Amino acid sequence: MSQGGIKPHASLLPDTTRADLERAWRDRESEAALLSAGGYHAMAVSLRVYALEIQLKWHVCLHLDLEYLPRACKTHDLGDLVIFTGRSRELDDPKNGNLRSNWDILAAFSKMRLNEIRYQSSASFDAAKLAELSDALDDPANGVLAWLSRRP
């Protein structure tokens, strides 16, 4: 919500604050942990990819020192969002090949599989694929979440 009754600039989204985004991505991660503990691994990892999208939007606000998300970031495309975090060139650095591999796994899943997963039975999910997605997020050295947490 807009703060103090003053609307933010028109190029910003008045209903999407930096604080909202931080609460949302942390909540989605907590909910995913509960799903995973309950054995719902596919939904858990899907929720974590949604959390990643929200976290990227939060990082955009941090990078640009904005209280509200820019309208230009009203997208689900991880590749577009990472540009606004100011860190896309790190992903294209040949020295960061393993990080890039993890990023691409998540970007491809987000683009091609995330919508479809809703219609699949839990039994149809490939355990190795789910583990690959979790590793892409959580690998301590080259995982996307570890990378995002190391703010330049």
Added chain:
Amino acid sequence: MAVETPLRIVTQRIGDAIRSFVAGEGLDRDEVAIVGTLDEPTERIYLVVGSYRKIDERRWHSGIMNAIRKEFPDAPGLTSRLVLVVRNVSRIEQVYREMIVGDDEVDITEML
């Protein structure tokens, strides 16, 4: 694409770079599947390279990206427009079967 070259030529050169890397790894062309889509609104290219031969997915990812960088020394930003997934599969057909072409996407597999 923003790259000032027709899409068909760009994709063909990407395919050449991938095939060159595959050959360098000692695999035959028919042991590897290469599929791709172009997302028109974002001009991003999604590539999946899969093989039933046991491959090191992460090393292959870096190797293919580097091969594409070398193929396009005049367009260093091209790889930032790519999303590449390398997969071990039990059957080569799996790569084609699981390919998804979204509403805003064009299948570029034949151009690779």
